[in-house]
Amino acid sequence: MTDPTTLTAAELGGAIAAGDITAVEAAEAHYARIDAVDGAIHAFLHLDREGALAQAADIDRRVAAGERLGPLAGVPLALKDVLVQRGVPTTAGSRMLEGWRPPYDATVVTRLREAGVVILGKTNMDEFAMGSSTEHSAYGPTRNPWNTDRIPGGSGGGSAAAVSAFMAPLAIGTDTGGSIRQPAAVTGSVGVKPTYGSVSRRGLIAFSSSLDQAGPCARTVLDTALLHEAIAGHDPLDSTSIDAPVPAVVAAARHADVRGMRVGIVRELTGEGYQPDVQARFDESVELLRELGAEIVEVHCPNFVHALAAYYLIAPSEASSNLARFDGMRYGLRVGDDGTHSAEEVMALSRAAGFGAEVKRRIMIGTYALSSGYYDAYYGQAQKVRTLITRDFEAAFARVDVLISPTTPTTAFRIGERLDDPMAMYRADLATIPSNLAGNSAMSIPAGLDSDGLPVGLQIMAPALADDRLYRVGAAVETALNARWGGPLLDKLTVGGTR
Amino acid sequence: MTDAVLAYDEVLESYDPVLGLEVHVELGTASKMFCGCSTEFGAEPNTQVCPVCLGLPGSLPVVNAVAVESAIRIGLALNCSIAPWSRFARKNYFYPDMPKDFQTSQYDEPIAFDGWLDVEVPTDDGVRTFRVEIERAHMEEDTGKSLHVGGATGRIHGADFSLVDYNRAGIPLIEIVTKPLAGAGELAPEVARAYVTELRELLVGLGISEARMDRGQLRCDANVSLRPRWAEGEEPTPLGTRTETKNVNSFRSVERAVRFEMCRHAAVLSGGGTILQETRHFHENDGTTTSGRIKSDAEDYRYFPEPDLVPIAPDPEWIEKLRGTLPESPAERRRRLSEAWGFSDKDLQAAVNAGAVDLITATVAAGTTPDAARKWWLGELARRANETGADLDALGVSPVQVAQLQALVDAGRINDKLARQVLDGVLLGEGSPEDVVVARGLEVVSDTGALGAAVDAAIAARPDVAEKIRGGKVAAVGALVGAVMKATRGQADAATVKDLILARLTADS
């Protein structure tokens, strides 16, 4: 039997449907892989072996009974710990929620179950998704499978590391400012932030409600599309969910042809501030697209230079309110409940003990930005910038089908390197943030390696509800690059001497 | 410590009151504002909750369409403009009964704004009408309910522990805020009461809430400030500092709280002091208020648009359709009832301000004459409500029971005095008036045979009085009637007794 962990999700799903591999075998093989390598990586915070194997056994029974299931039935998946799963510990990477077991399933989890996807466990992340390195997890950092001294990106470093280290073919991430795409870029995997409102946020522990969006992570563009299709769609229980058909992303991923497409290079997202290797891989991708028949156009999005500043007012403002509920009263950590403290003091003590430094920093920023007398100058102004950035995108998309840029200014930095320099940490999301502010869709795919052998990501951006364009362009680039490299980039990866 | 107060007449010699009334009404929707949980009153604590109204991580709100419809109908009934586009906002503050530690409310973009409601106050010179201008009506969610156990005050400060019931958390509320109401002068407390009463009648008429103050379905915060009087032709003096009195749980309390705050403010101001902008708590037992939170600039709710909800943009056609569903206004209804019942303006106004119109209507519907119904609700029942501090509808006797009581009187089975005893029984939960009559044996003794023995005994006991009557002093009969009534524990019909005595003593003369 082929080692199930080496297969793509599409291949594994096909093998399970054909009865060549059972879902239980697939889950067990991935757990074995996790047991072998996750000690060095720390992608997972919790493994739900019992639940996953029961779910896999159910899939096997249904396959044996001749039921026709979806393309991902029986395929294992790693779930970012910011999505609630009934009865399974969910922490959002915070001490605040240590030991909390949600009484309900996120809509994404419900959709995964309906698709027969087997949820192996919960992955590590920066606390409440605030960070770009997964170093802000209360449970210790995740390491980059390409080089364990390096960060795996963040906040969804655990999901990206799990996928790139072959511990799961699929993972769910959430992207508020780049938390799916930046980890995908620095781990050599594929990640998509779908159009805001196209994947339900119900059960996604909110960081910044107007920016948060769950999305798929995988090793191939097609796998990413299959997962995208499984989780997207209207949810009446999320008021911001879009009631529109999901773009045909799987068909697009199979239609790897960019001939006649107009591809825009965003001048503001290249050049200065971008690592020379990153710029070089990007320039090569542009050439490749030209060779594949795309028309390359240069566009300007002048307001993108303000995106980072606007983001770091809007996201912390919403977070300061979203995280207020963690007060030790109803669930999670409670400190000082010894009969000597008032309820107000217990709230303060619980929050002081439960939140990490980065979360506190952002709560402080957001509280300040929303304060009376400062609101207009900060939050109000940031919302205006947001509108201008949306208009920049609209102007650009009037001329081109997709925009491209490097996903990140640099490849994976060293663990600890930016912990004392929040601004340097924040700049990791320079190129990913504009799509969140505008609510558009965007993807990161591998574009090659830098001189240290670390992955570089190519970002593709499309208008809202045109997510299918990402997959069409992504699949074309992926096919051409794999041909050039003689196989997928991740096949070059060995983790701790394994594989 | 008791606050010094100035006599009411003195207050008005020097000061002019300005009121602001904030009324919260719980909508009678089947489900909560942002989730599907039941709103049924009185369930076991924390049994009507879900991830949304408990504010669990990851939960999201979905707006209850019926609540939006109710808000629009209230806005229309209050002559407000309906916003073509409005939003929810988050009001951020920490409190254990606030599951998300923010309240989803509306801030600078309310669904209804700029309206008015006319209220009428009876005076010695006839009924005066005041137009109360409405600033806004907006939607929000209720908080949970805290119970602070131990400690002296029943408030969170100093309590041994606190319990929170989240059944109420997320129940739809409409907050109706008036513009500053000036010019009521000495009638300010009555105007405040009349406004809340009128508003309640309007809400009940709309069928969107039972609006019972005793159940907290209608809650009023009364803002009061005083400004020095100014001479005719001069610029009005600037508005004074206001206090906001909470916990005002009956119509009568609204009036009392406003009156007390006016007298307290005046005492402070006359003594050269300044009024603190603060929340005050009203105490039902003695009609006073005590200091709550100091409202300072530090109190910053950090409002911002609720990102989990999309704006509300009601279709203008729908709004017009809802306008068509509005019932007659309370004022129109009163005119109609006044005619049907034959009440004087003053009687009807008294009924309105006692919150008795619906009760009288229901009593009449149950077969009582309008006059008899009015006498019950504005007489004996109003007196009892006054004694206990409850509103009439919270007294514990239903219109149907009042009608049954009156029917017993009309049938001659009980007299007025007995009726009051029957009412005692009903209020004590002993059942219907009929049940009480039977159980307590309160029926009038009209059987002349049975009475005859008592009459004979009374005559035999007082030969002196009997002699006087025989001698023509008929007025002396009262003493004997009293004796018979006493002997029959009030259950005899006094007129019958008198007839019997006179028949016996004058027949053989």
Ligand SMILES: [Zn+2]
């Ligand atoms: Zn609920």
